[in-house]
Amino acid sequence: MERLLQNVLARVVQRGALKVTSASGRRYVVGEAAAGPPQVAVRFTSPAAERGILLDPELRLGEAYMDGTLVVEEGSLADLLDLLMSQPEAVNPTLPSRLLYRLRVALRRIAQFNPRGRSQRNVAHHYDIDGRLYSLFLDADRQYSCAYFETPEQRLDDAQLAKKRHIAAKLVMDRPGLRVLDIGSGWGGLGLYLAEMTGARVTGVTLSREQLEMARNRARERGLADRVEFRMQDYRDIPETFDRVVSVGMFEHVGVDHFATFFHKAKALLKPDGVMLLHAIGRSDPPGVTNPFIAKYIFPGGYIPALSEVLPYVERAGLVVTDIELLRLHYAETLKAWRERFRARWEEAVRLTDERFCRMWEFYLAASEMAFRHQGLNVFQIQLARRQETVPLTRGYIAEAEAALRRREAEACPPLRLAGE
Structure with a gap:
């Protein structure tokens, strides 16, 4: 699961660099080698947070930060989101998240029904x-x-x-x-x-x-x-x-x-x-x-x-x-x-x-x-x-x-x- 998350993050972070410490303690950097030392570093404190972000990043990234299972160790939360959301392919990088997006589109009128x-x-x-x-x-x-x-x-x-x-x-x-x-x-x-x-x-x-x-x-x-x-x-x-x-x-x-x-x-x-x-x-x-x-x-x-x-x-x-x-x-x-x-x-x-x-x-x-x-x-x-x-x-x-x-x-x-x- 850690390797899969690393591969997904490597596809997402095409500009800049991000330093990651996994829940097991393994460290790696994704992004441009020429970007210089990463200005943003994060640490996962549970494997569940890593799995959640793989499956549904739009929801689970925020939840992991709320729960303290994703910790920003260098830079700020705003720096992390600036890095991730400015990427050219930042949305729905995995098959499960793409399927969830399509499901949300299909159900959006129910979610927005506001009597x-x-x-x-x-x-x-x-x-x-x-x-x-x-x-x-x-x-x-x-x-x-x-x-x-x-x-x-x-x-x-x-x-x-x-x-x-x-x-x-x-x-x-x-x-x-x-x-x-x-x-x-x-x-x-x-x-x-x-x-x-x-x-x-x-x-x-x-x-x-x-x-x-x-x-x-x-x-x-x-x-x-x-x-x-x-x-x-x-x-x-x-x-x-x-x-x-x-x-x-x-x-x-x-x-x-x-x-x-x-x-x-x-x-x-x-x-x-x-x-x-x-x-x-x-x-x-x-x-x-x-x-x-x-x-x-x-x-x-x-x-x-x-x-x-x-x-x-x-x-x-x-x-x-x-x-x-x-x-x-x-x-x-x-x-x-x-x-x-x-x-x-x-x-x-x-x-x-x-x-x-x-x-x-x-x-x-x-x-x-x-x-x-x-x-x-x-x-x-x-x-x-x-x-x-x-x-x-x-x-x-x-x-x-x-x-x-x-x-x-x-x-x-x-x-x-x-x-x-």
Whole structure:
């Protein structure tokens, strides 16, 4: 079994080098001889971990790291995943893993079947955990989606603010008092921003009790409870219509079986001159399946679609695509910042959960980052309308709106001054 794993790793690692210590204590190096000394070294502590990775690497690699049966001795977990996931033939290198992939493709609609009750359970699995965990690695506003880095060196908090500003600009918030629906409102940051900076009246819906409580508290603390309402409600059950609809980081939980429902409901929620912005993770590759580790431990019922899967449902719903932007590596940089922040506060995270949970979470953040860097994941922002003339003719309005929002932000939060200035 050790020899077989060595042969498989030798086929996978074609760039760079990896040093391995087997469960029996045997040591070997796979990869390019000219790559220099390996920067990453791992050790297996059980033969079962080696067998598992041979049979189902997409699931068992993460589980072995969680359980401590795969130990990274040199470099970091992120270095290991960067090495493995950047290889040209890194996916399904063995016959059993290829067969498992085909089985998952065949069963993907069952895995993504998300009626109301199951949707709420899936959301609770990820979001209704100790809220202090998220405060360890997110920005101050708890934005748990892709930031928008205007410059490579921009701080995470500023990039998340830029994301909200960018979304607000694309929503064409051209007058105060617009009614806005935020589907998947999280901890309320985007809805509060839209109310404060544009004068909108916002309704946010979520399926997470933890997020709902915090969002309502934040609205009260900021004196916005009369203009911002947060509800525990499935988007399919919303009866009203709105001038603007926004959804950030929620569409990944919908599932292929429910795409038609989502976009038909989106059209019904929009007034005739309404605008919608959908911000979601997508894939550059053809349709596939959810990574089994992510599906089992992180986002049950979730799926990252190809753009080719999404647009036919938009067309059938009778919505007009007025703009599409791909953010590409912005989420890789966001996840890197989250991973580094989480690692920096590891001891606090362990006290809130335990070592195994923290290793699971680190694997989730690092693997997701490398998927955006090397395996075709990106973020798309799709602007939709019921009528094509609703949105300005050229994209210049986006930069103009962002500039106006920056001025309002500066007025709302004047810079700190030293005493006597």
